[in-house]
Amino acid sequence: MVLQFPQIDPIAFRVGPLAVHWYGITYLVAFGLFLFLAHRRLRHEPYASIQGPGAWSRRDIDDMLFLGVMGVIVGGRLGYCLFYKPAYYAMNPLEIFAVWKGGMSFHGGMLGVILSQVWFSHSRRKPYWQVMDFVAPCVPLGLASGRVGNFINGELWGRLADPSLPWAMVFPQAGPQPRHPSQVYQFLLEGVLLWVLLWIYARRNPREGQVSAAFLVSYGFFRFVAEYYREPDAHLEWLAQQTGLSMGQWLCVPMMVAGVLLWVWAQKRQPRALVAR
Template identity: 50%
Template sequence: MLTHPMPDPVALSLGPLAVRWYGLMYLLAFAQFLLLGRQRIQQPHIAAIGWKKEDLDDMLFYGVLGVIIGGRLGEVLFYRPAFFLEHPLEIVQVWHGGMSFHGGFLGVLIAMAWWARKIDRNLLDVLDFIAPLVPLGYAAGRIGNFINAELPGRLADPSLPWAMIWPNVDNLPRHPSPIYQALVDGVLLFVVLWLFSRKPRPRMAVSGLFALGYGCARFFTEYFRMPDYEVSFAGITISAGQMLSLPMIALGLVMLGLAYRKTGSRPA
């Protein structure tokens, strides 16, 4: 039986300054955005519509604001409103973990809309460009959750080779759900999107596939994660993460349908 190693969340200390693994994972996510973005700019169909390296720097700046502000507000409003109402100072302590992807997704949408309007670019072209750059950053965030011993999994069969005891929860075998989400919602989705986006696609197709793919992947991996809370309707019980993924699935289907409704629609 594996046991969660429960590493120190502080990677290193420089006097009074503590550098946490969770923060380093976010730095890694932002770094891979730039590295992959430079690779994407070199793709002929992307270079043909005028994307530049300077655009990456601007998008990263606005995107960081959207991720941090939206992700934290999403955690506050979607998952733990009662806790943060009692402990309002905890809202700004993002280094302790607790970032909602769905909140960050909305935050990035708003930030990209702001930037696109500022430079007079079509928002859908912006979203199609950045969609393949997001999943690996998400995976890095989930690794940060695992290091922090956050998001423990549901109970697992003790015979499962990678079933893991989380000492901060109990002594029962559990699924290492952050690792599942890093691999499925992150790495697998990245591979699919990166291969799909290497060729010219109709406007909205790449971002539509991202919304659909992430929504489906997250809905699946939520079955292995202890739910923050569950909701029931029509005799069906789903977790909060699954409930928030349903609009993404619907949005992705609509976007893909609109993108491909006309044969030979103009590539983005």
């Protein structure tokens, strides 16, 4: 007995000519989860103890989310075009704007968020790594929500699996062979487990920059592992065959290295005073 992919209509409901897709709903859920967790973060140290002009407020969260959404959309789309199909989009540049056809990259979205928070920290006169440490634990559950959208769409399925694997699943668009439900693996690893670890670690109030470093290393590691069970994009199978690593794994390597270097740098750095004067 092999599990069959549950045929789920990607359209959740329609309002006249407007079709609301489940994938779009999962993005809204992700942003809602960020707001909920960010409001909880305001009660945690060091943010609850910061006084003066540098004190954190709910308005900061709203502005941070707005800039982050822009970073996710723009960075995620450009990252997909540059990392996964550079030749195609170089020949068809107008297709870059056709976001309704799909194609988003986590690593590109992450770079977009990083740049958006540079602007936020500068405009609010807040230390950059203090901002990123605030953001990092609030992100993983949103990533988990996105993987639910991938599963509903029946996309980003896994590699071939042993039919005896209890949770092996047949994805109709991928042929009759059972496969790993890699979207579920990523939901659990890069989403739920990463959130639990970062949330606990952040509550220990480590040095400024180390929560961000933990995110880079942990996400990079979990994504690297999950990629062994995820089917590489068809046009990038040559990379996996020639190097033994998928594009997603190659993008995770500098991410993990950067996280280790950031953690060491933060460990040696002089702690910042909490009270802004």
